[in-house]
Amino acid sequence: MIDQVQRSDLKDAIDEGTRSWVVTRLQDIDELEKSIRIILDLSAGFDPEVKREEDEVELLLPPTRSEWRIAISSSYISTSINARYDICLALMVLLFFLAEDLREWDPSLLEEVFAVFRGLAMLRRIARQSTADQRHDRPSDKVASTEDVIARMGNMQVSGNHTHFAPALSLIHRLLSQSGEHVELPSSAHRFLDNTGLLQSTSPARVTHYEASFCDRLRDLGYNGIAQEMLAWLPRTPAITFVSARVCINLGRSDDAVYLMEKISGSFGPNSGLSFEDSETLSSVLPGKALYDSEFAFYLEASSIFRTNGLTQHEISFLRLALSVAPAQVDTADLWYGLIRGHIDLCFWDQAYAAIIATPFDSVRKECISQLVYRMCEENAVEALVSLNFAGFSAEVDDALAFKARNTDPRVRPFYSRILYTWYTRRGDHRSAARTMFMRARKLQEVSGNSAEMISLMGDQMESYLLAINSLSLLEEKNAWFVVRTSTDYASEPVSRKRRKLVQNLPSSSANNSSEIINLETLRFDYTLLSARQRLIRRDPTLLSAPDALLSPSLVILRLGQGNHFDFAMTTARTLNLDMSELFVMLTTQCMRLSKNPDAIAQEDTSDWLLTDNVASWPGSPADRGWRYLKMALEQYDGPETDFAYSKATLEAILAHDRTSSPPPWLVHILEVSRYSLLLNYFALLLCSGSIF
Secondary structure, X not given: OHHHXXXXXXXXXXXXXXXXXXXXXXXXXXXXXXXXXXXXXXXXXXXXXXXXXXXXXXXXXXXXXXXXXXXXXXXXXXXXHHHHHHHHHHHHHHHHHOXXXXXXXXXXXXXXXXXXXXXXXXXXXHHHOEEOOHHHOOOOHHHOOHHHHHHHHHOOOOOOOOOOOOOXXXXXXXXXXXXXXXXXXXXXXXXXXXXXXXXXXOOOOOOOHHHHHHHHHHHHOOOHHHHHHHHHOOOOOHHHHHHHHHHHHHOOOHHHHHHHHHHOHHHOOOOOOOOHHHHHHHHHHOOXXXXXXXXXXXXXXXXXXXXXXXXXXXXXXXXXXXXXOOOOOOOOHHHHHHHHHXXXXXOOHHHHHHHHHHOOOHHHHHHHHHHHHHHHHHOOOHHHHHHOOOOOOHHHHHHHHHHHHHHOOOOOOOOHHHHHHHHHHHOOOHHHHHHHHHHHHHHHHOOOOOHHHHHHHHHHHHHHHHHHHHHHHOOOHHHOEXXXXXXXXXXXXXXXXXXXXXXXXXXOOOOOEEEEEEEHHHHHHHHHHHHHHHHHHHHOHHHHHOHHXXXXXXXXXXXXXXXXXXXXXXXXXXXOOOOOHHHHHHHHHHHHHHHHOHHHHHOOOOOOOOOOHHHHOOOOOHHHHHHHHHHHHHHHXXXXXXXXXXXXXXXXXXXXXXXXXXXXXXXXXXXXXXXXHHHHHHHHHHHHHOOOO
16 A cells, blocks of 8 residues: 555645645544544444334335336435445545554554445446436337337327437446335435445455355346456455356356356365355355355356356366266266267267267267267268268167168258268178168159159159169179068059069068068169150150059050150160060061151151161161161060060061061061071962062
8 A cells, every 4th residue: 555655646746734734633533543433334334224113014015116216216325325435535545645654553444444445436336337228118119019009099199209218227226126125215225235235345355245246146137247347346256256257158258257167166175275254155156056065066067057158168168077077976977968969069070979989878879879970961061970980889870870861851951861871882881882772762762743853853763773783783793682671562663573572571560561682683673664764754744644654664665665765765675674576566667657658757756766876877768777777676686585586576567567568688588597487478478469470
């Protein structure tokens, strides 16, 4: 204090006459310290409240509180605070004037003077703090209630643009209005000042539980700025540090709050070293109003506070601290779950994975693995997911992804079936990867929609089949298969593909489910048939209204031939191992028509066979190119393995169309050896008709 006086040059600022007058007046006071104590009692004390007979009656009645009474009381309190502050300020100036003699004074008296001055300064700051009157905020016209309209009509305030006066009230007014006591002067004002506890402290080096609770109340009411100013007046005891941390949370300074929380963690437990007063003060501002018996309990409370405020990153940091000091007999399963869940919520994949591996609880691990997998899929972190090892726990990942692949729409992101396929492929499980894509194609087959949607769905199905084919192709031929569970009444399956079913049923409790072996041949069959169906629907969307027309593979091949898609139809028929006699009959008919009336054929779509780059480059007329195309098709698809059935069908088609026409010499040459009896029958027909002569 002497140092402050010397630096402020207080005595030098006072003239000699004034100094002499002050010294003379002080000498007239016999007991200066006693007089100062009287001044302190006037500044910080209150008149005793005497109970009157009418007060006993008023206690039985509800308190009469009006805005006018509250305003008068708050004004009285503010005036009283300013008067008390001025008195105490004069006392502080006197102490500065007598600073060189204070070494002989009672230290407790000096402490009390500074404590009272501090309390009055804090109250004066609160009295000067103005707040907006939120109760007078008028709702918008769009959400006005019936009561609002009635109130406007009663006050003749029908216009929605009527201005409303909202007075600026002090914080004292706010605090006083929230108390449920009678507003009667001067007792209510003295009671309010006494309840703040700011004038009850006897030393500026200590903090009472009244002061800490008052600052915490300001924070709880949302006045964080003024609460922070009040806290700056008080020494950094554990209680004040805790309240400061909570104020920092409300102000968005979460990092500072973490620092303060960690700073007071040593104040709990049997070795905290706190005095009784500090312990009482700290317990008064804790959420449970009781002192925690260990650092572990405080870390749990701190994590709960950060979780309540949505600060997940700091929540998990205190959960980690709690786990580091957790007693051996405490069940920490919930803590591990909260730690892992927090990392997952923050998308800290590596930390979440490390915590999953480190937790000693299998139940927590199994539950959190699925949560981690689902969240990574939702955040499109598939590459990060498949890069994690999950050594010893890959089955849980398989089950989690397989469950979503079975029970979610394959068209909606995230595409769990594709993710599961990638997961299996990265681990070299190509059989499971192929099965996943096969089941995805089957699931897409069950979805219905318009023509554009169906074509897109068919494209997705074909992609799934191709991926399944690629996966199985990576295995040895003897191992290129997988088993799926099928339903015996699966109506949308190709009717001509023969299933390879296992002897036993899986599971035994389901009578309609059996198991089927799917190999490369099966996948290629389904892919090829689906590709043919898609091509037909692209050309004629009306086929979607008649699904039976495309159910049979034979009908699909027939429709391809009717649409002059001979090249594609023959390739598809060979892959599906179907008879192509009808195709060659239709192709022969088209060649006969080209020979007799090429203009009629020119009006049809022949892009798939007559107008391809290869065929169009051949010399000759369109009829010559057509017969040459037929010849090359027979050479490619007909032979001893078919017993030249397609050549026979071609000859019969020529005779059926016009018995007088001669077959091409190359066709006669094919049948000379392979179909000699058929050729004799052909010449017999010519003799009977007289065409041979």
